[in-house]
Amino acid sequence: ANDPKFYDKLPYLFPHTDARSWFTGSAQVAETTAFRNGTLQVAYLILAARALGLDTGPMSGFDNALVDSTFFKDTGWRSNVLVNLGYGDADKLFPRSPRLPFDEACQVL
Template sequence: MSHALNAAALDQLFGAARTHNVWLDKPVSDELLHAIYEQVKWGPTAANTTPARFVFVKSPEAKAKLAPALDEGNRAKTLQAPVNVIVATDFAFYEQLPKLFPHTDARSWFAGNQPLIETAAVRNGNLQGGYFILAARAMGLDCGPMSGFNNAMVDEAFFQGTTWKSNFLINLGYGDAEKLFPRNPRLDFDEACRIL
């Protein structure tokens, strides 16, 4: 990288970006979802494992499948968002390693080693979920990442018979800035960091 992002770009990704709960009635195109993933896929993961999978819930039928799994306090804001992203993890990610990490037999590192599969899948899937939020913000969208749903119900409704399991949700669209809550504080550098 040759230069730092300017202050406006950093603000869009971090400083001024907020978690939204109320959404404008403005659609998100499939082309924009493709463009977000085209950026997300380049984010680094250990041995290029890339275990995250993204399911874009947009249609009324898909939202009806998701609704029963949502906690009561999250249902209205989730169903109002133009897109709900199920950030999932493929626990058979290692089957793709001959394609993704072809210079060595990385598949053999994982196959049959359940503790290593679990650790790599969770760690790297979480990284990719974070990359997704940043890519969506970079493309001009707002995000509302959340837990507050029944993972088992989502897995049964969307991933039955697969090796995918839900991790968390991201409500996605154009947030209503007038309905934001006051921003919560963050830890200062000296509370969260050490330079040794």
């Protein structure tokens, strides 16, 4: 999940300049930044869990409004991704799906 008013914590978390003002003038900029940075944190969580030997199952396509009202009521936070963590049964796991080659999935500028 992400906090769309994350910028209220910036005076503490990034005291070097008035970064809060970068986001208070545009709800769209703040929302986009909160979503993007929250998504990056999901990736870090998955990498850390896998480094500890856990299996991960990130999921989208769920009822965000239901998750938000159940877990984040009165916080303003918004769900993004659900992640299952645990130890999968190797006999029931799908083999790894194909991956696109680097030059097809990425563009170096």
